[in-house]
Amino acid sequence: xxxPVITASLIAAMTINAAAAAQPxxxxxxAAADPVTGWSVTAGYETFEFRDISRNMNPPDxxxxxxxxxxxxxxxxxxxxxxxxxxxxxxxxxDFGHFEYVSPSRTIAGxxxxxxxxxxxYYEYRRHFWRDLGVRGFSLGGGIQGIxxxxxxxxxxxxxxxxxxxxxxxxxxxxxxxxxxRWNRFSAxxxxxxxxxxxxxxxxxxADRQSAVSTSGGNWLSDLTVGADYxxxxxxxxTGGWRTQAAxxxxxxxxxxxxRHSITAGLVYVR
Amino acid sequence: xxxxxxxxxxxxxLSMSACDVAYGPTSPTGEWSTHDSSRYTLYARxxxxxxxxxxxxxxxxxxxxxHTNAVFGFAEGPRISVFLYNNGGELTPPLPQAxxxxxxxxxxxxxxxxxxxxxxxxxxxxxHEANHVILQSGLGRAGxxxxxxxxxxxxxxxxxxxIGGTFLxxxxxxxxxxxxxIGDLIDDSKWDSNSNLGYNTSAAFLAFLIDRYGxxxxxxxxxxxxxxFARRAAEVYGxxxxxxxxxxLAAI
Numbered sequence: 001x002x003x004p005v006i007t008a009s010l011i012a013a014m015t016i017n018a019a020a021a022a023q024p025x026x027x028x029x030x031a032a033a034d035p036v037t038g039w040s041v042t043a044g045y046e047t048f049e050f051r052d053i054s055r056n057m058n059p060p061d062x063x064x065x066x067x068x069x070x071x072x073x074x075x076x077x078x079x080x081x082x083x084x085x086x087x088x089x090x091x092x093x094x095d096f097g098h099f100e101y102v103s104p105s106r107t108i109a110g111x112x113x114x115x116x117x118x119x120x121x122y123y124e125y126r127r128h129f130w131r132d133l134g135v136r137g138f139s140l141g142g143g144i145q146g147i148x149x150x151x152x153x154x155x156x157x158x159x160x161x162x163x164x165x166x167x168x169x170x171x172x173x174x175x176x177x178x179x180x181x182r183w184n185r186f187s188a189x190x191x192x193x194x195x196x197x198x199x200x201x202x203x204x205x206x207a208d209r210q211s212a213v214s215t216s217g218g219n220w221l222s223d224l225t226v227g228a229d230y231x232x233x234x235x236x237x238x239t240g241g242w243r244t245q246a247a248x249x250x251x252x253x254x255x256x257x258x259x260r261h262s263i264t265a266g267l268v269y270v271r
Numbered sequence: 272x273x274x275x276x277x278x279x280x281x282x283x284x285l286s287m288s289a290c291d292v293a294y295g296p297t298s299p300t301g302e303w304s305t306h307d308s309s310r311y312t313l314y315a316r317x318x319x320x321x322x323x324x325x326x327x328x329x330x331x332x333x334x335x336x337x338h339t340n341a342v343f344g345f346a347e348g349p350r351i352s353v354f355l356y357n358n359g360g361e362l363t364p365p366l367p368q369a370x371x372x373x374x375x376x377x378x379x380x381x382x383x384x385x386x387x388x389x390x391x392x393x394x395x396x397x398x399h400e401a402n403h404v405i406l407q408s409g410l411g412r413a414g415x416x417x418x419x420x421x422x423x424x425x426x427x428x429x430x431x432x433x434i435g436g437t438f439l440x441x442x443x444x445x446x447x448x449x450x451x452x453i454g455d456l457i458d459d460s461k462w463d464s465n466s467n468l469g470y471n472t473s474a475a476f477l478a479f480l481i482d483r484y485g486x487x488x489x490x491x492x493x494x495x496x497x498x499x500f501a502r503r504a505a506e507v508y509g510x511x512x513x514x515x516x517x518x519x520l521a522a523i
Contacts, residue, residue, distance in 0.1 A: 063377070065352050065379065207410050
């Protein structure tokens with residue numbers, strides 16, 4: 001089992017292009033070589049899937065059933081971009097409900113009250129190593145993320161019986177980015193991040209206060225984001241993206257794999 | 272080598288290190304035939320032994336659910352999904368033994384290998400795995416592998432065969448010289464998940480504790496971590512763990 005405690009949000013990966021696209025020619029826009037600063041807010045829909053793991057091996061022995069929830073996700077991002085590098089800070093919050101148990105041929109509704117949430121924040125530094133690679137406007141780069149994340153899960157056995165889990169921690173990831181920024185108004189990019197988080201888990205069961213246990217653990221994460229950015233005015237862009245994230249968590253007596261998939265859209269203010 | 276290129280190599284190495292997670296665990300494949308009872312959904316390969324005996328298997332499982340709920344006083348529990356395979360090789364990763372199973376209490380599921388005949392071994396296997404789901408749903412996580420695995424066998428119903436407390440007591444009596452020390456079994460670092468001896472010794476001892484002292488006291492040691500178990504047992508039962516073990520050995 002591995003938690004999505006997780007990750008490096010990249011919802012904003014979509015917004016990253018704001019930087020590149022944000023080298024507009026308008027009267028209020030900075031010159032192409034000047035640093036560009038962008039603020040973005042995005043929102044969308046996200047699914048969360050959880051599978052407990054009994055044997056940690058490769059691949060892990062995971063449950064044939066997924067505990068799946070869904071809900072809104074919102075993100076805010078600040079990014080400062082120079083011609084060959086960028087810095088970004090991002091905070092993302094996801095809220096999951098409507099949980100159900102999904103098997104290959106059946107779906108069973110979860111008990112009422114099942115819920116989950118996740119907040120994650122990261123700082124990211126990217127470097128654009130190769131520009132105009134093969135074709136004009138195509139570039140490859142890489143970077144490093146520092147990640148902080150907290151995952152909360154409430155799973156009900158029945159109306160009166162429930163278990164709660166909190167996993168919080170921090171870590172780092174490496175990121176590889178491919179970007180296409182050839183036209184004046186449109187740009188797109190793919191970003192793939194992989195890394196790890198060290199965390200603390202606290203679990204409780206409503207049957208008995210003695211069930212409360214806190215232990216350390218950690219997870220690997222893998223995060224793929226595809227995003228696009230369209231410049232409406234020199235100062236305002238719309239952005240959209242798709243993100244899928246896999247994570248594996250392990251600690252004493254608890255391991256799990258989790259996946260999140262999201263679609264988001266938002267606005268970027270650039271200056 | 273330029274600093275830029277060195278950076279690329281470092282970042283790529285860090286990125287590649289987590290590829291396993293990018294692929295993640297596998298999911299069940301192939302065709303399934305489903306059978307429902309009041310508290311279970313059984314998944315079997317069409318035409319397999321598990322498919323044609325699903326009714327009998329569900330009777331055993333339903334009886335076990337009722338039995339475990341009665342022993343611990345659980346009012347209700349989750350619906351359990353039971354996936355039965357013809358052999359362990361159908362799973363990735365494969366199960367380690369010809370007849371083996373694994374429970375996933377967080378998702379109310381289990382998978383196991385079920386081939387003919389429908390004997391006590393098979394009943395014991397599927398009820399043990401079902402008990403993991405029922406017990407963890409009702410109590411939460413046990414503090415030791417000894418408690419987690421032992422209790423799942425200690426409360427197996429004997430309605431359809433001598434596979435519960437009676438079997439465990441007779442087994443322990445017949446294997447007295449081979450029994451593992453309880454003091455070792457409560458140490459997770461020494462726990463061997465492939466040792467039937469460890470499973471049976473743990474189950475026999477816990478079945479004895481339930482029979483003699485009841486489940487209320489057992490619940491007070493259920494959550495104890497390995498380092499605290501002996502102290503907690505002495506507090507709850509009023510005697511050292513070694514004395515409890517000696518009492519058990521004298522009774523079998």
